[in-house]
Amino acid sequence: MHIFPMSIAGKILVNSKVVNEHFLMRIELSPAFPQALPGQFVMIRDSAAQAPLLSRPMSIYAFERNRDSAFLEIFYRVAGEGTRNFSLFQSDHKVQILGPLGKGFTVDADCRRAILISGGIGISPLTFLAAHLEERRKNVPLEITAYVGARSADFLAGLERLAAHCSDIRICTDDGSTGYRGTVTDLFARDLPGYDAKDSRIYTCGPEGMMKRLAEVLRGHPLPCQVSVEERMACGLGACLGCAVPVRTDSGDVAYRRVCKDGPVFDISAMVWSF
Amino acid sequence: MHIFPMSIAGKILVNSKVVNEHFLMRIELSPAFPQALPGQFVMIRDSAAQAPLLSRPMSIYAFERNRDSAFLEIFYRVAGEGTRNFSLFQSDHKVQILGPLGKGFTVDADCRRAILISGGIGISPLTFLAAHLEERRKNVPLEITAYVGARSADFLAGLERLAAHCSDIRICTDDGSTGYRGTVTDLFARDLPGYDAKDSRIYTCGPEGMMKRLAEVLRGHPLPCQVSVEERMACGLGACLGCAVPVRTDSGDVAYRRVCKDGPVFDISAMVWSF
Amino acid sequence: MMQSHHSYFICGNFMTSGEDKRTQAIEPRLAVDIGGLRLCNPVMTASGTFGYGEEYAPFVDLNRLGAVIVKGLSLEPRAGNPPPRLAETPCGMLNAIGLQNIGVRAFVEQKLPFLKDFTTAVIANIFGETLDEYEKVAEILTAAGGVAALEVNISCPNVKKGGIAFGADPEMAAEVTGRVKQSTNLPVIMKLSPNVTDISAIAESVEAAGADAVSLINTLTGMSVDVERRKPHLYNMTGGLSGPAVKPVALRMVWQVASRVQIPVIGLGGIMTANDALEFLIVGAKAVQVGTANFVDPRATMKILDGMTHYLRKHKLSDISELIGTLGRL
Amino acid sequence: MMQSHHSYFICGNFMTSGEDKRTQAIEPRLAVDIGGLRLCNPVMTASGTFGYGEEYAPFVDLNRLGAVIVKGLSLEPRAGNPPPRLAETPCGMLNAIGLQNIGVRAFVEQKLPFLKDFTTAVIANIFGETLDEYEKVAEILTAAGGVAALEVNISCPNVKKGGIAFGADPEMAAEVTGRVKQSTNLPVIMKLSPNVTDISAIAESVEAAGADAVSLINTLTGMSVDVERRKPHLYNMTGGLSGPAVKPVALRMVWQVASRVQIPVIGLGGIMTANDALEFLIVGAKAVQVGTANFVDPRATMKILDGMTHYLRKHKLSDISELIGTLGRL
Numbered sequence A, B: 001m002h003i004f005p006m007s008i009a010g011k012i013l014v015n016s017k018v019v020n021e022h023f024l025m026r027i028e029l030s031p032a033f034p035q036a037l038p039g040q041f042v043m044i045r046d047s048a049a050q051a052p053l054l055s056r057p058m059s060i061y062a063f064e065r066n067r068d069s070a071f072l073e074i075f076y077r078v079a080g081e082g083t084r085n086f087s088l089f090q091s092d093h094k095v096q097i098l099g100p101l102g103k104g105f106t107v108d109a110d111c112r113r114a115i116l117i118s119g120g121i122g123i124s125p126l127t128f129l130a131a132h133l134e135e136r137r138k139n140v141p142l143e144i145t146a147y148v149g150a151r152s153a154d155f156l157a158g159l160e161r162l163a164a165h166c167s168d169i170r171i172c173t174d175d176g177s178t179g180y181r182g183t184v185t186d187l188f189a190r191d192l193p194g195y196d197a198k199d200s201r202i203y204t205c206g207p208e209g210m211m212k213r214l215a216e217v218l219r220g221h222p223l224p225c226q227v228s229v230e231e232r233m234a235c236g237l238g239a240c241l242g243c244a245v246p247v248r249t250d251s252g253d254v255a256y257r258r259v260c261k262d263g264p265v266f267d268i269s270a271m272v273w274s275f
Numbered sequence C, D: 001m002m003q004s005h006h007s008y009f010i011c012g013n014f015m016t017s018g019e020d021k022r023t024q025a026i027e028p029r030l031a032v033d034i035g036g037l038r039l040c041n042p043v044m045t046a047s048g049t050f051g052y053g054e055e056y057a058p059f060v061d062l063n064r065l066g067a068v069i070v071k072g073l074s075l076e077p078r079a080g081n082p083p084p085r086l087a088e089t090p091c092g093m094l095n096a097i098g099l100q101n102i103g104v105r106a107f108v109e110q111k112l113p114f115l116k117d118f119t120t121a122v123i124a125n126i127f128g129e130t131l132d133e134y135e136k137v138a139e140i141l142t143a144a145g146g147v148a149a150l151e152v153n154i155s156c157p158n159v160k161k162g163g164i165a166f167g168a169d170p171e172m173a174a175e176v177t178g179r180v181k182q183s184t185n186l187p188v189i190m191k192l193s194p195n196v197t198d199i200s201a202i203a204e205s206v207e208a209a210g211a212d213a214v215s216l217i218n219t220l221t222g223m224s225v226d227v228e229r230r231k232p233h234l235y236n237m238t239g240g241l242s243g244p245a246v247k248p249v250a251l252r253m254v255w256q257v258a259s260r261v262q263i264p265v266i267g268l269g270g271i272m273t274a275n276d277a278l279e280f281l282i283v284g285a286k287a288v289q290v291g292t293a294n295f296v297d298p299r300a301t302m303k304i305l306d307g308m309t310h311y312l313r314k315h316k317l318s319d320i321s322e323l324i325g326t327l328g329r330l
């Protein structure tokens, strides 16, 4: 069943700083906006301004819809010009949304434990996934375990909401200011032997370094792992080929796949990291 | 006594629509901003935005200063991209002001009647001049007569404030919806014989068509007339040579003069209109 | 040289707003003839910005487009450049895609069928590393049927001449033109590079060699650097600049070329709005292409088309041809 | 060729913030040597955007500038083009000033004295319609004293060759270089036009002819049209495009030229911020010029200078030369 993305105007209801340079933006859209799936993203721009030129990709943090409206949330950090502009938008500001885009996370019928490994702003798509899994848990026995890493306690943005959806949550900070002192991948690597590859599934999103280390940890391991990756985008819908990244295909060859259309979620074992 | 212009940040106090596409913007500045003179202008831009690239020239409509602040007003119509953006600025919005710029109107000691001939948005610098003349009137016998023209009554923006400074005001509309039916130049041409060239001075600003017609009416006539002209600007301070217009110099040759630095006020008889 | 092939297209039904229905009796005519290629209207999508059409189908009625120009096709599939392939610049963007494409045969088999379902003209943009490749690609597309014209990208390097772009030299540009013309009976549009001293000379050269039309501009070569890491933003170092930033250069080149050649000129480079498109027509372009604007608004082409129609009505022009090349002087 | 003339400048006292006073012991060194021309720092103002310096004196401490490059000077005064001379474009502007200037003699008499009061290097930008004019202007400025170097604008038309720009052709560019070099003992900076197929070839040609440095880019030729009136925005039809829009093209050309010549390369084109200036240094420019940015913010040069110093401190670089040409690969 193919859902076509839409390009529609949205109205900002909330745009507030959560912690440090992290913001939550809640946008009201027409209820015609398709049901978004965890792992999907949108391309967002200021309705009025022509600069910056390109829309910015943002994971869908939350999505709900009723008869009258749809509500989309993004969770973003101020990185450069575009996001800095976003952080200044007030309530009622109009934004243009293109989405929902991309192939999100897939949860197969055999999954009994979902392991979410999150770094940085990767907590956004994983939170949407956790909310989705929490719904599923009503019908199927399902443990939702999250590993969340950050530089230090001050940088643990978005933890509360993620934790609310999870069975248990393991926090790691580089400096040990809270939780386990070390990286998420270190802690996860320790726990790995305890997970059953038959019914456990890993979903991860975070800085490239973290995902590479996780790929190493999982090399040759039967535990399936889906990763959501990032690359610069122009069109967001598969036409320009700007977001292509090298991926190992089923035949074993390395080919370019579009993060916006063939991804952003891929099998971690297929990723060809620039080691 | 040479006043150097400044480039300083200003805060918008008021930015409201007056009529049709005409807006009044009141800006608070540092009291260090030099005393502006009628006929001078500023180059204004959005403090935060990089686009559009160039600042826009705006006549100084009003200026006052006390120990704590200076207040600058501009009266503008929405013409294109820059002014459309201006019209959306809210109170507290920061703008960058370069000014005061240019050579304003000069009022010589022998002037006993100031005739202000205004078309369109030319009413702005002439209103500032009228306010200045009203002050002068406290010490010197001075009649301030204004001719104000517009397409129709709906387009007569800014009339009230100008009228408050004047001894009498004669309104013209192309369609006769109010006042004299015809152009300001027609009405003025009829009154011209009644003015004494020894102590009357004309100050005019308006659309190019109106100023050319007035130049024709005054050709060879001894009544002195100063005109404030417009041309596209980049630097606003005399460096780029972008705003140069052909002007007849004292020696009789035609040379280019910078509207931003040598003007915007010129002797109407010196203007070389593209007839 | 094979006999030129005339194609006629059934123009898509373009009802716009209710307001337009009232004035349908005096609906301005938008059809244009580009060197034997008859289009419903002068708005095409630029190669590389519209894929092979499918991705934009949810947003745009492909039947309303004058033409879709597909991503550049080479003889063999090409993987393209490693990422990063994109960088944003002031009012523009750089791309270093590296001409990734599935190859002409896979296009004919897998992508052309979808496009043939629409009334829009399908124009295949082609390129090669050698003259022989240009010929072969042209032959395969001509034999396929369903392709209305070929647009020939000569901004790519001639590997046999040390990597200098085919379009950098009038003789090489003429050679490519000649080779393609002898390989097809379809209209041949030569797409010119702006990275040259005298684009009018290149245009005259390809015209003399038989080009049915020229399109300009392709991207300006540019670069962008990350000062914190002291590295280029693009893996390839340099890339092609497109978007609003390049419009003034594109417009000037179209104006100059249009005054030097008889064949139709198709203008592109930074067209975002109807007004932009109209500027190009006024300086002499017979049609326009919309590229980067599609990334900003997937419906850009439709808005541009509507805006152009609105302009014609407002200025009481009954036919778009009345606008072409009507630039006055001050 | 006359013996090259070395000049040394007393760098203006640039106290910035109180913070900097504390770290003055490790203040990064910004002085650069451009073909014998020693500058306090690598920030200059671009010709045509800073007049003859006076208009910006209220905003900028001229002593803090590496150099002021004055409005282009010709042998005889030039009136310039009729208005309109300016048009804004996306992230840029077009100018068709027409090289209006008071003529070299009037410059020496009326404008040079003001500039000589400052420690900043005064660089005279010169041009001519014929080779003889270039020579004469160079001679007059050399004899005047107080001019630190000549920047030679070759983007203007050679009237004896049908109006093609001097800088469009390697041979003509070399000729101008040779003529100016034999007319002066001042460092000669050849300012290159970007409207060419191969700017590196032009650069190599002027280097071989004796240029002490090259500066690039001058403006890209562009155009802008008023669609309502169907007229050009500029009286001259075309004009020179400058500002942020051109930066990617300028940067790419500087990078290419810097890898092909040994002489210093001065980069300009769209530099608005310190980051922009640093991009140019990283790709190989020894110094930069700031042009259109002065219109956006009269204090732009000062902010760029401060920002560059801040960057050097942050990255623990003690000398600006450690940054030049340090672009890595991905």
Ligand SMILES: Cc1cc2nc3c(=O)[nH]c(=O)nc-3n(C[C@H](O)[C@H](O)[C@H](O)COP(=O)(O)OP(=O)(O)OC[C@H]3O[C@@H](n4cnc5c(N)ncnc54)[C@H](O)[C@@H]3O)c2cc1C
Pocket (backbone or CB within 6 Å): A041, A054, A055, A056, A057, A058, A059, A060, A074, A075, A076, A077, A078, A079, A080, A081, A082, A083, A084, A121, A124, A125, A229, A230, A231, A232, A233, A259, A264, C087, C088
């Ligand atoms: C599928 C996807 C989902 C994302 N979800 C989120 C999210 O939920 N929250 C969040 O904070 N960020 C997210 N990002 C990253 C986010 O898009 C960038 O941080 C943002 O584009 C930076 O824009 P800027 O203008 O602030 O920075 P600039 O550096 O000024 O941007 C310049 C250009 O580079 C692009 N760019 C810069 N950094 C990135 C990046 N990391 N990824 C992709 N493009 C980049 C920009 O989009 C822009 O085109 C996501 C990226 C992708 C690809």
Ligand SMILES: Cc1cc2nc3c(=O)[nH]c(=O)nc-3n(C[C@H](O)[C@H](O)[C@H](O)COP(=O)(O)OP(=O)(O)OC[C@H]3O[C@@H](n4cnc5c(N)ncnc54)[C@H](O)[C@@H]3O)c2cc1C
Pocket (backbone or CB within 6 Å): B041, B054, B055, B056, B057, B058, B059, B060, B074, B075, B076, B077, B078, B079, B080, B081, B082, B083, B084, B121, B124, B125, B229, B230, B231, B232, B233, B259, B264, D087, D088
């Ligand atoms: C000395 C002077 C004083 C002025 N005072 C006023 C005033 O008090 N109130 C007012 O409403 N307008 C005034 N103007 C005109 C005003 O500057 C233009 O209407 C404004 O620049 C249009 O900008 P825009 O972005 O809205 O239009 P756009 O058409 O988008 O502008 C594009 C470019 O053209 C320039 N431009 C367009 N129209 C004019 C024009 N008429 N004069 C100069 N530049 C122009 C713009 O500044 C910009 O650089 C004055 C102009 C000058 C030169």
Ligand SMILES: Cc1cc2nc3c(=O)[nH]c(=O)nc-3n(C[C@H](O)[C@H](O)[C@H](O)COP(=O)(O)O)c2cc1C
Pocket (backbone or CB within 6 Å): A240, A241, A242, C046, C047, C048, C049, C071, C072, C095, C097, C099, C125, C153, C191, C217, C218, C219, C240, C241, C242, C243, C244, C246, C268, C269, C270, C271, C289, C290, C291, C292, C293
């Ligand atoms: C991502 C991207 C890919 C492109 N691919 C091609 C291509 O394959 N062949 C080609 O001739 N031009 C290609 N172009 C150039 C465009 O067709 C067009 O000439 C250019 O982008 C200027 O138009 P615009 O400013 O409207 O985008 C590409 C441009 C972009 C941005």
Ligand SMILES: Cc1cc2nc3c(=O)[nH]c(=O)nc-3n(C[C@H](O)[C@H](O)[C@H](O)COP(=O)(O)O)c2cc1C
Pocket (backbone or CB within 6 Å): B240, B241, B242, D046, D047, D048, D049, D071, D072, D095, D097, D099, D125, D153, D191, D217, D218, D219, D240, D241, D242, D243, D244, D246, D268, D269, D270, D271, D289, D290, D291, D292, D293
């Ligand atoms: C208004 C204006 C006038 C200029 N005059 C000259 C000139 O006389 N001689 C010259 O060599 N370059 C001239 N230039 C070009 C600039 O020196 C510079 O090369 C160009 O503007 C690019 O730099 P920028 O983007 O920083 O402005 C002029 C540019 C502008 C905008």
Ligand code: FES
Pocket (backbone or CB within 6 Å): A232, A233, A234, A235, A236, A237, A238, A239, A240, A241, A242, A243, A244, A258, A259, A260, A261
């Ligand atoms: S962003 Fe265009 S193909 Fe992915």
Ligand code: FES
Pocket (backbone or CB within 6 Å): B232, B233, B234, B235, B236, B237, B238, B239, B240, B241, B242, B243, B244, B258, B259, B260, B261
């Ligand atoms: S606007 Fe630059 S000289 Fe007047």
